[in-house]
Amino acid sequence: MSGQTPPTHTLLTHEALIMSSLEELPTVVFPALFKEAFAGRQTNLLKAMVAAWPFPCLHVGSLMKKPNLETLQALLDGIDMRLTREFHPRRAKLQVLDMRNMYHAFWNIRADANDSDYKSKTLDEKQLVKVLPRYARRQRLKVIVNLSISSHFNKSKAYFLNWAKQRIGSLYFCCIKMKIWDPPDQVIRDIFNVFDPEHITELELNTDWTLLQLAHFAPYFGHMKNLQKVFLAPLHKNTSPIINITSATEAKCVHKIISQFSQFNCLQHIFMKHVHFLRDYMNQVLGCLMTPLETLSITQCLISQRDFDLFSCSQNLFKLKHLEIRGMILYALDLMPLRGLLQKVADTLEILDFQWCRMKDSQINALLPALSQCTQLNQINFYNNDFSMCTLKALFQHTANWSKMNVEQYPAPLQCYNELGHVSVERFVQLCQELMYTLRAIRQPKSISFATDNCQKCGKPCVYDQGPIFCSCFQ
Template identity: 45%
Template structure:
């Protein structure tokens, strides 16, 4: 008997059923999401699967102290894995009797020695605590070029950024997402070098919530202008002045394949306490829109302020109606 499924979410009854029929039942699963934080449950699930069939594995839980070595061992047995979303504490739903891990102890663990990942093409890491100062070690384990690198809600050091353009397995990226990786205190020079190396292949670039300053964005502009295949960019929640935001739009003026462009409102749209100046916002949006349309016909373009603290909605200027909304 062979059970097949394209998307398996763990269930204690399914696990028990398969264990009782071990030897006569083989579970073949291409995509596996594990919504269980207990390491031994994860081990039990993987022990009853045909691991050669597994191509996408998502672990939606934090990793308790001491589990990193097991995780490395687990990956080493998944020879055909091509997509790996690894989610940390940011995405974990905790029940009332579940305590957060002792992060102070966890971060003292050495980075796991990941095995060689022969087929991995898409790597997603969200809220992973051990990445800082260890990204080079992880990327060195890659044996084939990545198409997607997504590192979000994580901390990176300058040394981590410095290694990005040096990793040969990142030189064919089509999707790069560093959203909510704070770059305000780091040099973006290495990121500029990476963008130059992937200019011929990169299609989506997401740098939302990086808290970049004018100087950091300015360092990226020459490389951005070369990324001719870009279809989507997101720069929301960064600290750009009107002058530098204009420079950004002008640098991207010849990128004819852009479908979706998401930009932050300039700093001039906020008062000294960080509140939105709606009238100012309505004045600058048409100016920015004219820069976008001066050399090409855009598709979807939005300029958004920070999320309103009262209603948790952004103020967005939409080009289709050329209006400004502010939910407050």
């Protein structure tokens, strides 16, 4: 048999025979057999195999990359068979149906063609599945998903959610990662009726909600006690033009949202994009946090000097590994508080991103003493700032301690542009070469590049890394 067709393939052609002998099949063949049944959309067999699944977990998500209503129905029918006790196989151990797209390795374990391997059960079940915490045993079967919620669901998702809604009392539904894209309020209510927000570890909120709508969502948000990562974008400060709320109501809404940040016991990563309503409230958000952050990413948000001033004394920022302040116009701000913060995180900071900040020479110069102490840095991005040749060279002189640096991205120096703001390609090449030479005299960079601003004609930058790559206009 070995070297020929895998045994399961032959078995699959005898669906009826397999279904009648599922009880006797060695558990070790189940994964490979299930995978083939899934690929062949053999719905009757799938249903029977789910009902008879001999392991505690069924990590079916990685097989479901392309949604298929028939196979989904077969899976859920298999679960229903267990619920209704239509069929109660001796070895059925299923406690968790995991529909997340992960655990790919599980399905790569193939049954060996050698018969003796079937009998000896060389695969330890504990290696196949993650051992469940003790409390999870003897409980309702758990269905784990990652969900993306919008105003429109495809057929499979609509079917699943409807199925779930009707089984709230008999199964236990957990959503681990949730993305929300402007669903109607009723959908939000339905979803949280099925999925306890407490299990969500990652939330992505891409909504156009007004502050009032956000405030309505706040209690669900606050219940996400295990949230580790939150991505908020784009949340507009302006309320709908039809509903004109007063500034007192607005402040109330903002406080209701902010106060939820004190509920998270393990929040480590905050990403915000276009979040304008937190201007002047940043310190309250940071002050509310129960745990120090690893990531703070603020992109194209409105931020005030007052917000900035508090950065250097926000304890919850002092263990940052990843600081990203992107697309924020900083040239008018005093960056000394940022220098204070960089000094505080010098031993932990690994990634620093200031792209599109339009910082001036004087501003980056103010940060240099702190930057030179950040010895753990392995990635920096200063693209789209306004630094002169002289300042870039001074910056390099402060990077001798960056021994862990992997990827460094700098703006092409201001001297590359003519008086109309157009790139002079000769100067661009010559000055970037000179900067490479300067840096190589200080340390050996691994991956370094310089980029101009996007070209006014073609919209692309000129980039210099191994050599020059010009924008479309010069090719």
